[in-house]
Structure formats: structure tokens, C-alpha cells
Amino acid sequence: MSTPVLEVSGLAFAYPDGHQALFGVDLHVHPGERVALLGPNGAGKTTLVLHLNGILGLDDANAAGSVRVSGLPVERANLAEVRRRVGVVFQDPDDQLFMGTVRADVAFGPANLGVKGAALDRRVEHALEQVGMAEFADRPPHHLSFGQRRRVAVATVLAMEPEILVLDEPSSNLDPASRRELADVLRSLDVTVLMVTHDLPYALELCPRAVVLSQGQVVADDATIEILTDDSLMAAHRLELPWGFDPRTAAALGAGTRPLGGARG
Numbered sequence: 122m123s124t125p126v127l128e129v130s131g132l133a134f135a136y137p138d139g140h141q142a143l144f145g146v147d148l149h150v151h152p153g154e155r156v157a158l159l160g161p162n163g164a165g166k167t168t169l170v171l172h173l174n175g176i177l178g179l180d181d182a183n184a185a186g187s188v189r190v191s192g193l194p195v196e197r198a199n200l201a202e203v204r205r206r207v208g209v210v211f212q213d214p215d216d217q218l219f220m221g222t223v224r225a226d227v228a229f230g231p232a233n234l235g236v237k238g239a240a241l242d243r244r245v246e247h248a249l250e251q252v253g254m255a256e257f258a259d260r261p262p263h264h265l266s267f268g269q270r271r272r273v274a275v276a277t278v279l280a281m282e283p284e285i286l287v288l289d290e291p292s293s294n295l296d297p298a299s300r301r302e303l304a305d306v307l308r309s310l311d312v313t314v315l316m317v318t319h320d321l322p323y324a325l326e327l328c329p330r331a332v333v334l335s336q337g338q339v340v341a342d343d344a345t346i347e348i349l350t351d352d353s354l355m356a357a358h359r360l361e362l363p364w365g366f367d368p369r370t371a372a373a374l375g376a377g378t379r380p381l382g383g384a385r386g
């Protein structure tokens with residue numbers, strides 16, 4: 122079997138106030154997988170994500186266990202390379218867009234890695250094409266819609282050529298068309314994806330596999346359709362489907378292989 126892109130082993134973490142947020146989390150993600158990370162508010166999803174690129178857990182007396190990215194341990198000595206390999210798209214695109222133009226924002230990360238000239242231009246162009254935003258390259262990010270800014274935020278991360286794309290609530294605050302457009306983009310990418318979401322139809326649509334985190338522990342790791350149709354698991358961990366949404370029907374209609382709902386030409 123291939124080396125996992127992401128290998129979380131026995132990860133435990135308490136915040137400085139003593140609150141234990143993670144209790145021995147194990148999670149392996151293999152190249153090319155798209156995995157949804159589900160769980161109720163306060164389950165520890167963000168805390169886990171913040172360990173994947175060393176924002177939390179480095180030199181921390183309250184942390185135990187390990188995270189490896191394609192075999193490379195997440196530790197201070199490897200931080201620059203870990204952050205190139207793990208691209209995190211935060212919930213608020215404005216946390217990631219701060220330059221005068223879309224192009225400058227997308228160029229920022231690779232330029233910091235020393236990419237320049239025509240190679241940098243190609244990276245930026247390719248990343249913007251991947252998210253369908255090439256024609257907006259010279260616009261100021263703050264002139265774009267929220268959905269467009271989220272796609273540019275994804276491009277800033279893709280321009281780093283990450284091994285795993287980690288998305289925190291990618292569908293939040295998107296209108297149905299923008300939500301579908303982003304789904305189309307994510308489905309078209311040739312990259313491993315870990316997606317934190319409360320949007321269970323989106324998880325079903327995009328991620329064949331889902332992991333449920335609850336009270337700092339992995340309580341389920343299975344095909345997304347199995348998880349969404351396990352009524353007792355869903356109720357025990359405060360996971361609720363939108364009213365009227367039937368995952369079996371959605372799966373039969375091709376969730377995971379094509380978008381649900383949205384009209385397509």
C-alpha cells in the first residue's frame with residue numbers, strides 16, 4: 122500500500138487552560154482520497170486541522186502522538202516543508218487574501234518559496250485556471266464576491282502544489298450556485314482532500330469516505346453513505362441531515378460522481 126499522505130497517530134492535545142480537545146486520534150489518508158471530517162460543534166475538528174501544519178502541537182507539553190505528511194514528521198525543523206505539503210483553506214477567505222490583486226495573492230506563497238519569473242507566472246495561471254478564476258487575475262480580491270474569493274483562496278493554496286488540501290467548511294456562506302461551482306472545482310482537482318464540514322450533503326457529494334470526530338475521538342471511519350445512513354451513530358453524535366434530504370436517494374442519483382441539484386448545461 123502507498124505511504125499515507127497524512128498519518129495521524131495517537132494524537133492527543135490539551136489547550137493551555139487544561140481543556141483536553143483530542144484524545145488519541147488516529148487517521149490515515151491515502152493519495153487521491155477525498156475524506157470528509159464530520160462532527161458536532163466542539164468535537165475537535167479545527168484543533169486537529171491546526172495540528173496538520175504545525176499551528177498547534179509543536180514543542181507542546183500538552184500534546185502527544187504524531188502527525189506525518191508523506192512520511193515527514195510535523196515538527197519545528199520541517200515546518201516550511203510541512204506547510205508547503207499541507208495546504209489549509211480557512212473558512213474566511215479574507216484571512217488568506219491581503220494583496221492588491223488576485224494574481225499577487227496567488228503568487229505570494231510560491232514566490233516566498235523562491236519560484237520566480239515564467240515558472241511563477243505558470244503556477245499562478247494554472248492555479249487560477251484550476252478554480253475557474255483566470256479572468257479575474259488583475260482584479261483586487263475585495264472586488265470579488267464571497268464565492269469567488271473562496272475560490273481564489275483555494276488557488277493561493279494550490280499554487281503551493283500541496284500534497285493534501287485541507288478545507289475548513291468550504292461550502293459555508295455560499296449560495297447554491299457558488300456551492301455547486303466550488304464542488305465542481307474540488308471534484309476536478311487531482312489532489313488529496315480532507316474537508317471539515319457540517320454540510321452533510323456536500324460531504325456525500327464530494328467525499329466517498331467520512332471520519333466522525335466526537336469529543337476529541339474518532340468514533341466512525343467509513344464510506345460516507347454508510348455513516349449518513351447509520352441513524353444511531355448520527356443521533357449519538359448530533360449529526361443531522363437537512364430536512365427532506367435522503368442520502369440513499371442522493372447516492373442512487375450519483376452523489377460522489379456528479380453534483381446534486383444544481384442545473385448543469
Ligand SMILES: Nc1ncnc2c1ncn2[C@@H]1O[C@H](COP(=O)(O)OP(=O)(O)OP(=O)(O)O)[C@@H](O)[C@H]1O
Pocket residue numbers: 136137138140141142160161162163164165166167168169
Ligand atoms: N483556544 C482554546 N482554548 C481552550 N479551549 C479551546 C480553544 N479552542 C477550542 N477549544 C475547545 O476545544 C474543543 C474543540 O474545539 P474545536 O474548535 O477544535 O472544535 P470543532 O469540532 O472545530 O468545532 P466547530 O464545529 O464548532 O468548529 C471545544 O471544546 C473548544 O471549546
